[in-house]
Amino acid sequence: MFAVPEHHPSLLAGALLLLPPLLLLLLLLYLYATWTHGHWSALGVPCPSPPVPLFGHAMPSMLGRMHFMDVLHDLYRALGDRRFGGIYTMRTPQLLVKDPELIGECGVTMTITANGRPRLLVLPVFFRCHILIKDFNNFTDRGLYAGTHTNPLNNNIFFTRGERWKTMRQKLSPTFTANKLKYMNEQVKECTDSLLSTIGRTVREVADRIEIRDMMAKYSTDVIGSCAFGLKLDAINDPDSEFRKHGKTVFQPSLRSKIRVAVIFMQPSLLGIFRVHHYSHRTITFFRDAFRQTIEHRQRTNEDRKDFVHHLMKAREDLVLNPDLKPEEKFTEMDIVANAYILFIAGFETVSTSMSFCMYELALRKDVQDKVRKEIMEVKAKHNGEMNSECLNELPYMGMVIKETLRKYPPLVTLNRVVTKPYVLPGTAVKLKTGTKIVIPVHAIHYDPKYYADPEAFEPDRFSDENVHNLHPNTYMPFGDGPRFCIGKRFAEFEMKMALSEVLINYEVTPCEKTQIPIKYVIGSFVNIPESIWLKFKKLDT
Numbered sequence: 027m028f029a030v031p032e033h034h035p036s037l038l039a040g041a042l043l044l045l046p047p048l049l050l051l052l053l054l055l056y057l058y059a060t061w062t063h064g065h066w067s068a069l070g071v072p073c074p075s076p077p078v079p080l081f082g083h084a085m086p087s088m089l090g091r092m093h094f095m096d097v098l099h100d101l102y103r104a105l106g107d108r109r110f111g112g113i114y115t116m117r118t119p120q121l122l123v124k125d126p127e128l129i130g131e132c133g134v135t136m137t138i139t140a141n142g143r144p145r146l147l148v149l150p151v152f153f154r155c156h157i158l159i160k161d162f163n164n165f166t167d168r169g170l171y172a173g174t175h176t177n178p179l180n181n182n183i184f185f186t187r188g189e190r191w192k193t194m195r196q197k198l199s200p201t202f203t204a205n206k207l208k209y210m211n212e213q214v215k216e217c218t219d220s221l222l223s224t225i226g227r228t229v230r231e232v233a234d235r236i237e238i239r240d241m242m243a244k245y246s247t248d249v250i251g252s253c254a255f256g257l258k259l260d261a262i263n264d265p266d267s268e269f270r271k272h273g274k275t276v277f278q279p280s281l282r283s284k285i286r287v288a289v290i291f292m293q294p295s296l297l298g299i300f301r302v303h304h305y306s307h308r309t310i311t312f313f314r315d316a317f318r319q320t321i322e323h324r325q326r327t328n329e330d331r332k333d334f335v336h337h338l339m340k341a342r343e344d345l346v347l348n349p350d351l352k353p354e355e356k357f358t359e360m361d362i363v364a365n366a367y368i369l370f371i372a373g374f375e376t377v378s379t380s381m382s383f384c385m386y387e388l389a390l391r392k393d394v395q396d397k398v399r400k401e402i403m404e405v406k407a408k409h410n411g412e413m414n415s416e417c418l419n420e421l422p423y424m425g426m427v428i429k430e431t432l433r434k435y436p437p438l439v440t441l442n443r444v445v446t447k448p449y450v451l452p453g454t455a456v457k458l459k460t461g462t463k464i465v466i467p468v469h470a471i472h473y474d475p476k477y478y479a480d481p482e483a484f485e486p487d488r489f490s491d492e493n494v495h496n497l498h499p500n501t502y503m504p505f506g507d508g509p510r511f512c513i514g515k516r517f518a519e520f521e522m523k524m525a526l527s528e529v530l531i532n533y534e535v536t537p538c539e540k541t542q543i544p545i546k547y548v549i550g551s552f553v554n555i556p557e558s559i560w561l562k563f564k565k566l567d568t
């Protein structure tokens with residue numbers, strides 16, 4: 027009834043001949059995909075779950091099904107009471123450190139109380155600092171892939187290592203002292219005025235519902251352009267602002283950026299071989315030319331402003347042009363441009379998303395919004411209607427609101443370090459080799475109910491003078507910690523307080539029908555970005 031297919035003998039022989047190389051290929055692929063996945067068991071380090079070949083523990087985020095912050099939360103929870111665990115991002119082993127004592131804190135810390143007086147907090151002596159602080163010399167670098175041969179803009183303080191990082195950090199640190207902020211009052215004030223008039227115009231002429239993430243990103247682009255580089259960008263009024271357009275592309279995930287990240291954790295050498303760029307060629311050229319021109323303009327005109335460019339030019343004199351330096355100590359012109367670039371990039375997205383998250387929470391919590399507004403009005407009245415970097419220190423409640431915002435929404439979900447000298451994890455026999463990657467899951471720690479009761483709730487009072495000493499040390503790290511903590515922290519707080527004060531004194535913000543509750547995040551971005559934050563603005567009679 028049925029015709030049995032007749033196999034041609036030579037076809038069958040051909041198939042049989044192909045089978046062994048095919049099986050060998052499959053075996054080789056399997057070995058490649060799992061080769062590194064025995065790393066942690068060989069060291070006796072527990073894994074939260076068995077790694078998936080090739081993907082390790084990162085499959086849901088690599089396939090775009092989950093934000094990697096949620097993947098980390100799951101892994102963090104799965105480790106239970108363990109102090110640390112071994113995970114794999116694709117083929118790369120990483121040590122996920124949960125224990126705050128391992129992460130780092132010194133025995134003594136200083137806090138500033140509401141009335142401006144410093145208070146010494148003495149922690150128990152057994153509380154020793156490790157990865158971020160005490161043993162920093164074993165973890166001086168982030169160990170993130172920079173590919174500087176192909177991406178010279180990555181030759182900046184964020185990515186550089188060892189002595190070169192130390193030298194550049196020393197040169198750039200003076201940019202951010204409290205004293206220097208005073209010089210920036212006027213520039214920030216000018217940008218805040220533009221922000222207010224844009225909100226006013228939008229509310230009057232377009233709609234009282236505003237997507238604030240984009241607006242705040244334009245504002246912080248203007249602030250960093252002005253304070254850092256003396257450029258009047260006016261991104262807030264210019265829909266075609268090139269700075270905003272290119273800045274946006276750096277943080278917006280694309281298929282290309284997702285593939286690049288997968289390759290970084292799978293086989294980073296491929297990126298070097300194929301000379302893959304991190305950002306589009308147009309973006310690189312744009313920033314390189316813009317900062318080069320700014321620096322050249324300063325050189326020509328001898329204009330002296332106490333801004334970031336001033337310090338970058340000083341670094342150039344000392345590190346690029348200095349004839350006394352040995353060749354290996356020298357930096358290049360492009361290194362200076364790369365540092366200008368990172369100050370711009372690190373400075374705008376973090377600040378603008380943090381301000382947007384803060385306004386979102388204030389819209390949902392009218393009681394907190396009213397309280398912070400009352401505080402601002404009192405301080406403003408005391409200073410004859412003027413706000414500057416000094417009166418911002420008199421806003422303790424606003425400080426608590428910002429702290430709680432950054433607890434719930436740290437822009438960087440993890441801190442990264444790499445072992446730069448072999449290290450034995452304290453209290454264990456686990457020896458980490460040079461090159462081992464360390465991940466500190468900041469976001470997951472900020473949401474651990476062991477450290478923050480009811481972590482989903484927005485409660486600025488956690489950081490009040492009465493409560494702050496109850497917080498567990500090393501469980502609050504939105505700006506990182508140790509010698510590599512965020513260099514722009516003070517500047518960021520200044521900028522956020524200025525904008526929030528002016529907006530809140532003039533407008534009441536409430537949620538509207540377009541507000542996403544809960545917030546949805548952009549999957550695939552390395553910074554914690556909301557898809558959108560729409561709020562309704564109501565003008566107040568002030």
Ligand code: HEM
Pocket residue numbers: 183184185195368369370372373374376377380432436437438441442503504505506507508509510511512513514515517518
């Ligand atoms: C809300 C705002 C901000 C947050 C939450 C933030 C957060 C962070 C974090 C978590 C790190 C890594 C720290 C570590 O590894 O221990 C970092 C590093 C850094 N940040 Fe920020 N940042 C903010 C604003 C800024 C601003 C305004 C600038 C500059 C204008 C800036 C420049 C940098 C630089 C250059 C580094 C690398 C420092 C180094 O390796 O020495 N950041 N930031």
